[in-house]
Amino acid sequence: MTRNEVYAARNRSLLMYTSAVIVLAVGVTYAAVPLYRMFCAATGFAGTPMVGQGRFEAERLVPVEGARRIKVHFNADTSDQLPWKFTPQQQYVTVLPGETSLAFYKAKNKSDKDIIGIATYNVTPDRIAPYFAKVECFCFEEQKLLAGEEVDMPLLFFIDKDILDDPSCCKIDDVVLSYTFFRARRNTQGNLEPDAPEEVVQNSLGFGEYEHAPKAEDRKAGGSSSP
Amino acid sequence: MSFGRPPSISTGFQVTPPDRGSFPLDHYGECKDQMMAYVTCLRNNSNSSTPCRHLNKAYLECRMNKGLMERDEWKNLGLSNVEKEAKPAKD
Numbered sequence: 001m002t003r004n005e006v007y008a009a010r011n012r013s014l015l016m017y018t019s020a021v022i023v024l025a026v027g028v029t030y031a032a033v034p035l036y037r038m039f040c041a042a043t044g045f046a047g048t049p050m051v052g053q054g055r056f057e058a059e060r061l062v063p064v065e066g067a068r069r070i071k072v073h074f075n076a077d078t079s080d081q082l083p084w085k086f087t088p089q090q091q092y093v094t095v096l097p098g099e100t101s102l103a104f105y106k107a108k109n110k111s112d113k114d115i116i117g118i119a120t121y122n123v124t125p126d127r128i129a130p131y132f133a134k135v136e137c138f139c140f141e142e143q144k145l146l147a148g149e150e151v152d153m154p155l156l157f158f159i160d161k162d163i164l165d166d167p168s169c170c171k172i173d174d175v176v177l178s179y180t181f182f183r184a185r186r187n188t189q190g191n192l193e194p195d196a197p198e199e200v201v202q203n204s205l206g207f208g209e210y211e212h213a214p215k216a217e218d219r220k221a222g223g224s225s226s227p
Numbered sequence: 228m229s230f231g232r233p234p235s236i237s238t239g240f241q242v243t244p245p246d247r248g249s250f251p252l253d254h255y256g257e258c259k260d261q262m263m264a265y266v267t268c269l270r271n272n273s274n275s276s277t278p279c280r281h282l283n284k285a286y287l288e289c290r291m292n293k294g295l296m297e298r299d300e301w302k303n304l305g306l307s308n309v310e311k312e313a314k315p316a317k318d
Contacts, residue, residue, distance in 0.1 A: 135304065
């Protein structure tokens with residue numbers, strides 16, 4: 001082969017390799033975003049919330065035998081606009097950390113119309129909130145009760161066993177879990193929300209002592225409404 | 228990430244929904260018997276949850292059978308080491 005042909009052949013192969021590398025790099029940058037998302041969702045890296053079934057690994061749900069029992073009191077409230085009778089079926093339950101426990105509330109619609117209610121919950125003292133985990137309950141989603149209907153509402157929860165390692169939580173013996181039922185109304189986005197003034201709802205969530213920034217709708221409307 | 232962090236804006240101070248969402252309402256009282264058995268057991272055992280776990284399991288089993296709860300393995304609900312039948316302890 002002449003020298004030019006050798007050079008031409010080498011240049012062609014160099015061109016092929018270089019364009020292959022470029023195409024590969026572009027492909028990797030396209031694939032990086034979904035791959036990173038999948039990695040984060042699988043490992044919970046960088047604080048990605050792992051929601052849905054199985055967020056609690058089975059190992060967290062094992063009762064710690066011999067640990068101090070914690071008494072969980074149950075409290076039930078209803079808003080004045082809601083003609084429901086809402087009571088807990090048991091005043092308290094003593095549980096072990098890590099033990100999934102069941103509790104029941106009973107709700108009766110005393111009026112003669114079908115009403116949709118929505119419940120918020122709050123757990124005190126505040127420092128137990130990260131350890132108090134609800135596996136399944138009846139809050140935050142609309143619950144429709146027909147006129148005069150009475151229904152039992154269950155709640156499955158546990159207190160994470162890491163609470164035993166937390167020095168600020170080691171003296172906790174009593175926990176109060178309170179649920180507040182409100183009438184549900186649709187907000188401007190079309191979602192159901194409690195039909196009560198904002199302060200009342202935040203109070204039922206346990207955030208009554210905190211200052212709140214005004215909601216986006218209030219800010220846009222002139223920002224004169226109080227939090 | 229670690230489960231037991233102190234409360235911060237992203238955890239603890241935010242009210243989070245439950246892991247599996249909301250129990251569908253038992254409008255027809257299909258699992259009422261299991262519920263009453265559980266509540267009675269709690270009363271008899273000074274409201275301690277450990278002796279009544281088999282009834283806890285029975286109630287959730289009833290819910291799963293009647294389509295009021297998604298079927299799942301017991302270990303994901305923390306009830307894998309609980310026998311189905313009543314234990315010899317007072318019930």
